Amino acid sequence: MKGSNEALVVIDMQNDFMPGGTLAVAHGDEIIPVINRLARGFEHVVFAQDWHPREHVSFAANHAGRKPFDGVALAYGEQVLWPVHCVQGTTGAAFHEGLDVPHARLVLRKGYRRDIDSYSAFIEADRHSTTGLAGYLRESSVTRVWCCGVATDYCVAWTALDARTAGFEAVVVDDACRAIDLDGSLELAWRDMRAAGVVRMLADEAVA
Ligand code: VGL
Ligand code: ZN
Numbered sequence: 001m002k003g004s005n006e007a008l009v010v011i012d013m014q015n016d017f018m019p020g021g022t023l024a025v026a027h028g029d030e031i032i033p034v035i036n037r038l039a040r041g042f043e044h045v046v047f048a049q050d051w052h053p054r055e056h057v058s059f060a061a062n063h064a065g066r067k068p069f070d071g072v073a074l075a076y077g078e079q080v081l082w083p084v085h086c087v088q089g090t091t092g093a094a095f096h097e098g099l100d101v102p103h104a105r106l107v108l109r110k111g112y113r114r115d116i117d118s119y120s121a122f123i124e125a126d127r128h129s130t131t132g133l134a135g136y137l138r139e140s141s142v143t144r145v146w147c148c149g150v151a152t153d154y155c156v157a158w159t160a161l162d163a164r165t166a167g168f169e170a171v172v173v174d175d176a177c178r179a180i181d182l183d184g185s186l187e188l189a190w191r192d193m194r195a196a197g198v199v200r201m202l203a204d205e206a207v208a
Contacts, residue, residue, distance in 0.1 A: 001042075002041055002042045002146075003043055005144060006044065007045070007140070007146065008042040009045075010048065011048045011121065011147060011148065011156050012049065013028075013031075013150065014093055015092050017086075022084055022092060025151050025178045027178050030178070031150075031176050032099060034173075034175060034176045035101070035176050038173060039101040039103075042207075044105060045103060047095065047106070047107045047108065048121040048155070049086075049095070049108065050085070051088050051109035052087055052093075052111045052112065054084070056111065057115050058117040059082060059084045060083065067081070068082055076116065076126035076127070076128075077125070079125065086111070110131050113129065116129055120155070122159060122165075134162075134166040134168075143168060144169040144170070145159075145163040146171045146206065147159050147160045148177055150178050151177075151178065151179050152174070152177040152178060152189065153186040157189035157193055161193060163198075170196075170197070170198045170199065172193065172198055173201055173202065175203050
């Protein structure tokens, strides 16, 4: 059992990212049993939840003439435009009903500011606004952050990278993740994560 210095962060396991959802990650539902089993090996589990207002800046529908997966330059930098997803209070934003992690301690919402996206569960896309997660984990004596969920190349990668920047050890449990993989984004994400000292592990290695 992973004790008080370890936290498992389960990222964005919400209906809109699952098959049939508006921003479906291929095979995203296959990792549900893997995550359920993994989470039983952790005393401390946190859920991240993508949680956007309907007018959110990351939605292509809110930019005249733009389509989903186009890039656009925003005040804080380049932003991929997404289909409308994870709108606050909708069924699409709810966690998949197959998740079975009753002992999870915190649900950390992100992406709720209209003008800023947030892939990372630590710091939003302006690279400035924080969610409070680093402080919460430090106060909880956590030193190592284990990441799983979707999407490997966006929210999981940014969360793992920011965990390293905030001074935590970081592990990505790769078979408990699925990727969007847009224009080589998965390979790029792993290059960045390796360079930052993020460890790649499989669920069987993580919890025996
Ligand atoms: C995500 C794109 C937009 C993710 C969230 O969970 O990886 N990707 N919002
Ligand atoms: Zn989002």
